[in-house]
Amino acid sequence: MLKIENLHARVEGKDILKGLSLTVNPGEVHAIMGPNGAGKSTLGNVLSGRDGYEVTEGSVIFEGRDLLALEPEERAAAGVFLAFQYPVEIPGVNNTYFLRAALNAQRKQRGEAELDSMQFLKLVREKLKIMQISDELLHRAVNEGFSGGEKKRNEIFQMAVLEPKLAILDETDSGLDIDALKQVAQGVNALRSADRAFLVITHYQRLLDYIEPDFVHVLADGRIVESGDKTLAHKLEEHGYAWVAERDESLAGART
Amino acid sequence: MTSPIGISERSDNSAITLRDNAEVAEALGRRYEAGFVTDIEMTSLPPGLSEDTIRQLSAIKLEPEWMTEWRLKAYRHWLTMPTPDWAKLKLTPIDYQSISYYAAPKAGPKSLAEVDPKLLETYEKLGVPLHERAKLAGVAVDAVFDSVSVGTTFRKELAEAGVIFCSMSEAIREHGELVQQYLGSVVPTGDNYFAALNSAVFSDGSFVFIPKGVRCPMELSTYFRINAINTGQFERTLIVCEDDAYVSYLEGCTAPMRDENQLHAAVVELVALERAQIKYSTVQNWYPGDENGVGGIYNFVTKRGDCRGNDSKISWTQVETGSAITWKYPSCVLRGDRSVGEFYSVALTHHRQQADTGTKMIHIGKGTKSKIVSKGISAGRSSNSYRGLVKIEKGAEGARNHTQCDSLLIGKRCGAHTFPYMEVKNPSAIVEHEATTSKISDDQMFYCRSRGIGEEDAVSMIVDGFCKQVFRELPMEFAVEAKKLLEVSLEGAVG
Numbered sequence: 001m002l003k004i005e006n007l008h009a010r011v012e013g014k015d016i017l018k019g020l021s022l023t024v025n026p027g028e029v030h031a032i033m034g035p036n037g038a039g040k041s042t043l044g045n046v047l048s049g050r051d052g053y054e055v056t057e058g059s060v061i062f063e064g065r066d067l068l069a070l071e072p073e074e075r076a077a078a079g080v081f082l083a084f085q086y087p088v089e090i091p092g093v094n095n096t097y098f099l100r101a102a103l104n105a106q107r108k109q110r111g112e113a114e115l116d117s118m119q120f121l122k123l124v125r126e127k128l129k130i131m132q133i134s135d136e137l138l139h140r141a142v143n144e145g146f147s148g149g150e151k152k153r154n155e156i157f158q159m160a161v162l163e164p165k166l167a168i169l170d171e172t173d174s175g176l177d178i179d180a181l182k183q184v185a186q187g188v189n190a191l192r193s194a195d196r197a198f199l200v201i202t203h204y205q206r207l208l209d210y211i212e213p214d215f216v217h218v219l220a221d222g223r224i225v226e227s228g229d230k231t232l233a234h235k236l237e238e239h240g241y242a243w244v245a246e247r248d249e250s251l252a253g254a255r256t
Numbered sequence: 257m258t259s260p261i262g263i264s265e266r267s268d269n270s271a272i273t274l275r276d277n278a279e280v281a282e283a284l285g286r287r288y289e290a291g292f293v294t295d296i297e298m299t300s301l302p303p304g305l306s307e308d309t310i311r312q313l314s315a316i317k318l319e320p321e322w323m324t325e326w327r328l329k330a331y332r333h334w335l336t337m338p339t340p341d342w343a344k345l346k347l348t349p350i351d352y353q354s355i356s357y358y359a360a361p362k363a364g365p366k367s368l369a370e371v372d373p374k375l376l377e378t379y380e381k382l383g384v385p386l387h388e389r390a391k392l393a394g395v396a397v398d399a400v401f402d403s404v405s406v407g408t409t410f411r412k413e414l415a416e417a418g419v420i421f422c423s424m425s426e427a428i429r430e431h432g433e434l435v436q437q438y439l440g441s442v443v444p445t446g447d448n449y450f451a452a453l454n455s456a457v458f459s460d461g462s463f464v465f466i467p468k469g470v471r472c473p474m475e476l477s478t479y480f481r482i483n484a485i486n487t488g489q490f491e492r493t494l495i496v497c498e499d500d501a502y503v504s505y506l507e508g509c510t511a512p513m514r515d516e517n518q519l520h521a522a523v524v525e526l527v528a529l530e531r532a533q534i535k536y537s538t539v540q541n542w543y544p545g546d547e548n549g550v551g552g553i554y555n556f557v558t559k560r561g562d563c564r565g566n567d568s569k570i571s572w573t574q575v576e577t578g579s580a581i582t583w584k585y586p587s588c589v590l591r592g593d594r595s596v597g598e599f600y601s602v603a604l605t606h607h608r609q610q611a612d613t614g615t616k617m618i619h620i621g622k623g624t625k626s627k628i629v630s631k632g633i634s635a636g637r638s639s640n641s642y643r644g645l646v647k648i649e650k651g652a653e654g655a656r657n658h659t660q661c662d663s664l665l666i667g668k669r670c671g672a673h674t675f676p677y678m679e680v681k682n683p684s685a686i687v688e689h690e691a692t693t694s695k696i697s698d699d700q701m702f703y704c705r706s707r708g709i710g711e712e713d714a715v716s717m718i719v720d721g722f723c724k725q726v727f728r729e730l731p732m733e734f735a736v737e738a739k740k741l742l743e744v745s746l747e748g749a750v751g
Contacts, residue, residue: 049705072706088703092723102709158707
């Protein structure tokens with residue numbers, strides 16, 4: 001589904017990703033972990049096409065298409081979704097209205113029929129039930145005045161409605177208390193399916209207690225330096241990221 | 257350069273300065289002594305302004321003597337007035353002698369095929385039906401004021417309620433006493449340069465009279481949709497609500513025009529007596545000129561409401577997207593005790609448009625209240641200024657005002673300015689002012705796009721959200737229209 005090869009990216013003249021490679025198949029959940037500054041969020045932003053992220057080398061193929069050649073809205077329509085670390089407020093724009101505009105814009109790009117208000121409302125009600133979210137969020141402006149937890153839940157709710165093929169969760173756990181974390185994780189788990197893949201970017205292992213990954217990758221200095229199953233996350237939790245770095249250095253030392 | 261109402265850029269000696277206006281006016285008046293030209297299809301006066309032209313204008317309109325005198329008085333006053341200080345606006349001096357002050361519409365394009373395709377595209381986006389589009393494009397020139405036909409359609413129902421809704425020309429002839437009683441009582445003939453000019457030469461407009469205790473059974477509207485090249489540039493509107501009466505009046509100027517710079521100097525007067533309420537909504541989309549600032553309307557309008565009675569209320573709501581230059585301050589004089597004035601405004605400027613708009617709230621009565629919500633949106637190389645005055649007179653015990661001015665910038669080459677003036681002469685008054693300036697952030701854009709929404713749709717969505725507070729005040733159909741207008745006006749604002 002997603003094949004990232006030797007990806008190099010630069011932000012404000014600074015090299016952040018330095019040869020990242022990763023393959024994600026449908027139905028898989030990959031956790032990307034790593035210390036601050038390793039390039040975790042950059043990866044999410046590059047994949048979803050944010051301005052200011054310059055790809056200098058490498059390729060990203062998504063479902064047979066060159067993802068990097070697409071505009072952000074085209075990537076969304078192709079099925080890439082980014083749950084923001086800091087969801088953005090859009091004052092005065094109703095949450096439901098926003099979501100319907102987004103869904104219909106995507107459907108239009110895909111050549112599918114747009115949903116009318118009734119069809120959309122029906123869809124929203126179904127998703128609310130799955131997410132166990134009260135419809136109160138729907139009547140407010142997009143993220144305006146939302147608490148941290150509400151913002152993150154709103155991201156997951158958007159994901160539920162938009163039904164992406166590849167969902168990238170950028171530090172969705174940051175700033176959440178344990179109850180909010182559980183709710184968000186429960187929402188994500190409800191969306192796991194054989195044809196949907198997840199890239200869960202996180203600093204801490206605790207989110208992975210609730211969203212169980214198939215693979216865990218450690219990102220350090222712009223590259224994946226270690227990959228494994230979920231036990232890798234526990235090792236990291238125990239030893240800290242320094243462990244990877246030290247081991248890296250000793251390996252490097254052994255090589256010389 | 258055939259438009260008789262044009263802003264002259266001539267450099268030859270026929271261009272005049274204002275100082276010798278009177279003299280030249282007289283000379284020009286003499287030169288055109290032949291009077292008005294009549295042919296089968298149209299009646300018009302040659303360009304130029306003098307006492308003679310005004311007399312002729314008044315005669316064509318079959319006006320009573322008092323009206324002619326009233327116009328002449330205004331004209332004589334106008335001659336003595338200096339050119340207004342242009343605030344933050346840049347414009348070519350206006351040559352008033354190159355303007356024709358009375359003319360039936362000129363023949364427009366013969367068919368839609370001759371109409372600028374860009375214009376037709378705009379209508380299509382606005383959802384205007386095809387036959388309507390033809391009218392708007394100036395192909396058909398019969399319906400100058402839709403208000404007249406609206407008035408006719410519902411005339412019976414309105415008459416039963418005792419409501420008078422007709423053109424100003426008709427009102428002067430049929431309801432002379434009422435007009436004489438109220439005309440100029442809110443905006444005196446000598447109020448300002450353009451009001452004086454309007455008083456002298458106004459061509460037509462609407463007159464609304466709601467008698468005591470009557471709630472007007474329907475929303476009244478005037479669509480200045482097809483003001484062809486020569487007409488309606490100086491309309492005059494007068495709305496009077498007697499005790500306990502109510503009216504909601506909509507004014508739509510939704511037809512983009514394609515001409516050279518044109519002067520539009522209207523005067524609107526509102527009078528609310530005891531406990532009366534007037535709600536006046538405008539959606540203005542005069543032709544703003546092209547990307548390079550060529551063409552477009554100069555919109556210099558005086559709009560004022562007088563809350564003459566106790567507990568009366570006047571509410572202005574405006575959405576301004578058009579005009580090359582807008583200079584407009586709908587105001588409320590809160591004379592009656594506990595009277596209320598409101599001003600809700602969205603002003604959008606793009607390309608090289610300039611808008612200097614705002615309101616004046618003059619608190620005279622005790623316990624008077626005013627509320628101002630102004631939303632300015634600037635894109636392209638435009639300049640958008642809010643200029644507002646809140647004045648609390650000595651006797652306005654316990655007066656309150658709340659002003660909120662928000663500016664939204666799109667792009668890097670536009671400007672937004674806020675000039676709030678406050679004069680408070682009563683210590684018990686509470687006057688509050690809040691102002692914000694924001695940009696559509698890259699984060700907001702990326703957020704929308706990452707959800708599948710394209711750039712232009714994202715901008716109009718964010719702008720629409722920004723304007724919500726004002727759109728809420730508009731009647732439903734107008735709110736929809738206003739939203740579409742903003743979308744159309746913002747095209748090409750990003751990228």
